[in-house]
Amino acid sequence: MARQEALARRRGSNAVQAASGFSAHVLAHCPPVTGAIVSGFWPIGDEIDVRPLMLALAQLGHELCLPETPKRGLPLIFRRWAAGEALVAGRFGTSHPVGDVVVPDFVLVPLLAFDRAGNRLGYGGGYYDRTLAGLPGAFRLGCAFACQEVPAVPVGPKDERLDAVATELGVIRMDGRAA
DSSP states (O other): HHHHHHHEEEHHOOOHHHHHHHHHHHHHHHHOOOOOEEEOOOOOTTTTOHHHHHHHHTTTTOOOEEOOSSSSSSOOEEEEEOOOOEEEEOOOOEEESSSOOOOOEEEEEEEEOTTTTOOOOOOSSSSHHHHHTTTTTEEEEEEOOGGBBBBBOEEEEEEESSSSSTTEEEEETTTTTOO
């Protein structure tokens, strides 16, 4: 039920305006450190579009990668990607590059809902939770529309927390303050 409610809230968002505001807020308040390898994602359906941010980060000299979704039970695989490179179809409607495998320092994380404690509601496969557990030093930035914030996300024993969430309205750091 929580996933369906989150999807319904997200459908009403203005995607074009949101992508512009989202990118500006990340670049101003929560940019990756110089030289960081940044993992983005190719948006599916009405997810917030992180591609303008990824292009801006590439222009600033960051190496980019996109996730490949492996078989169930495994963490994501991150493959190097540059703007304009072709993507191939992956599992669950995803697309990914065929470049070299890399380890990201800064992970843009898609989500259905989030709370101010850094919890996120994903799509239910556990891929990002398994992946983030294996990347303890990576900065974890949730990517969402502001309407996806909820008072509390149900939390399981294997759920991984975010360091911050960026929306079209700003960046929320998980120490409770807005950036």
